[in-house]
Amino acid sequence: MDNVKAAAYIRRYEGFSKLPYKCPTGHLTIGYGHNLENGISAKVALFILQEDLTQAEQAVKKAFPWWWKLDDARQFVLVDMAFNMGLAGLKGFKKMLTAVEQGDYQTAAKEMLASKWAAQVGRRAIENARIMETGKWD
Structure with missing residues (x-):
């Protein structure tokens, strides 16, 4: 056919x-x-994930002009957070975002962990905070 x-x-x-x-x-x-x-196949789910990830990345790039100055690992953390809770949710992390923009990654990580989001997502928040603080993405 x-x-x-x-x-x-x-x-x-x-x-x-x-x-x-x-x-x-x-x-x-x-x-x-x-x-x-x-339902959908794993192949379709992976395609949708890639599309959603691209949309989250584009939204973060547009919202935060300083995003480009970050290393790959810290860029990822912001994109992951936007993917997880939407750009509006990420924008609610005002103190964290200010700290990231200023290069104060230790404060940014602390702000991430002192949030309702961290309590909701558990290990994901702990891992993202570690990545934000160290700049190392395994």
């Missing part, structure tokens, strides 16, 4: 929806008629 031709046909009749919706038979659907009740 010609998968390119088949996909074009299906796209034409299914239409695209970036948000989940109930199809006429009541199934939760997204994209070009993908039934979410069937």
Whole structure:
């Protein structure tokens, strides 16, 4: 079967929806008629993760012009936090962000750990704070 031709046909009749919706038979659907009740493959999940990570990175770059001055490890921490709680959530870390911008990574790490977010995500916050403080990303 010609998968390119088949996909074009299906796209034409299914239409695209970036948000989940109930199809006429009541199934939760997204994209070009993908039934979410069937789940997704690990390959699709990885693709979505990469897309979401790219969006988080672009948002952080745009929001914090000084982001470029950070090393790769500290850039990652900010992107991971934005990925995890959204850019608005990251922007709520005003003292931490000020410390990062000033190069005071020890204070930034302490501010990260003294947050509701740290209590919610546990080990992730501890690891991110360590990365922020040391600049080492294993």
